[in-house]
Amino acid sequence: MIGRLSHATFFVLDVHSAKEFYANKLGFEIKTNVPVGENGLWLTVSPPGQDIEITLIPVNHEMMFKKDTSEKLTELIKARAFGFGVFECSDVFATYEELKSKGVEFIKAPMKGGGIPDAIFLDDSGNFFGLCEKKDK
Amino acid sequence: MENHRTYLYRRIVEAKLFMDENYANAIPTKIIAGVACFSEFHFLRLFKEVYQITPHQYLTSIRIKKAKQMLRNGSLITETCALVGFDSMSSFIKLFKKHVKLTPSVYAALVKERHQEIRDRPLAFVPDCFIEYMHWNK
Numbered sequence: 001m002i003g004r005l006s007h008a009t010f011f012v013l014d015v016h017s018a019k020e021f022y023a024n025k026l027g028f029e030i031k032t033n034v035p036v037g038e039n040g041l042w043l044t045v046s047p048p049g050q051d052i053e054i055t056l057i058p059v060n061h062e063m064m065f066k067k068d069t070s071e072k073l074t075e076l077i078k079a080r081a082f083g084f085g086v087f088e089c090s091d092v093f094a095t096y097e098e099l100k101s102k103g104v105e106f107i108k109a110p111m112k113g114g115g116i117p118d119a120i121f122l123d124d125s126g127n128f129f130g131l132c133e134k135k136d137k
Numbered sequence: 138m139e140n141h142r143t144y145l146y147r148r149i150v151e152a153k154l155f156m157d158e159n160y161a162n163a164i165p166t167k168i169i170a171g172v173a174c175f176s177e178f179h180f181l182r183l184f185k186e187v188y189q190i191t192p193h194q195y196l197t198s199i200r201i202k203k204a205k206q207m208l209r210n211g212s213l214i215t216e217t218c219a220l221v222g223f224d225s226m227s228s229f230i231k232l233f234k235k236h237v238k239l240t241p242s243v244y245a246a247l248v249k250e251r252h253q254e255i256r257d258r259p260l261a262f263v264p265d266c267f268i269e270y271m272h273w274n275k
Contacts, residue, residue: 007264034255034262036273042263055267064270091187093142097150 007044007053010084011073013125015041015058021124022056025102047087077126080107086130092117095131148173149187152180156192160199161222166192196222201236204229208245209252217241 012018022028022045031053034042044053059065059073076082089095092110096119100106107128108120118132152173156164169192170180184192200221207217215226218241223229233241254261260268268274 032262034259036259036263036271040271040273042259042267057267064272090189091146093146094150094153094187097143097146098153101150101154 005052007055008084009055009057010123010127011059011077011082011125012056012123012127013059013074013077015043015056017124018056018058019043019045022054025099025104025124028054080122080126080128082126083120083128083130086118086132088134089131090134092119092131092133095119099131145183146187148175149180149183152184152192153188153195156196157199160196160203161220163222163224164196197232198236201233204233204241205237205244208241209248211249214241214245 010018019030019033019041023030026047028045028047030043031046032042032044036042043056045056046053057064059070059077065073096106096110099121105122106119107122108118110117110119110131116133118130120128120130122128152169152175155169155172166181167177170177173180175183181191184195188195190198200223203221204217207220208214212220218226218229221229223232230240233239233244237244239247260273263273
């Protein structure tokens, strides 16, 4: 029987830069940081209080992808083609101001539009994510 | 109206970032409120409204987070307690246990053990499918 989701994968351009971005700008916890071999790194992060581990996988890894696949993925990430999910926050307007002050790029600012206020930001690779207020606020 | 709200949010965020940078010092709420140019009462109300916790609870959570980081990096418990801004060792241990469900010494021992295991058998922490994808088993 299948249990809970334990890991989700985000493709990134540079795992070391992604580590700095997710930990220091977004405030995620580093769950697993396992250097493997000379250049390998198994890195998982999670937003505070979340047990699903997000695996940050570099698309330029020569061993995981063939060269043409890696190039296509890199191009698509840079073109902001991938969105991997939506994160909750207690107040989207405050979180927007805080992340913006830390240099996080937004492609949609929150607005009072009658629905649940949300925003969209980019990670350091170009992946986009929704930021949405908790419904039960 | 929208601009006024944005201005208020910026001030609240400024106070939060002030706490992020100054958690190691004893900072009374009045000082934090002053950074954001609010009265203490107004600041407490707005902060709680935005973050669903009080500034004091937030400050404690940063200190615990920083303490965990320091212990993971091998700092001593006494040194950690002093550098993250707790008044006394007893309040540090009590709050750490409340938040992490472990005492600082047990947490530090478990982290040390895990780091050693990672050094000894790194692949034991990586799912097999990724080891295969990455060719880390060759």
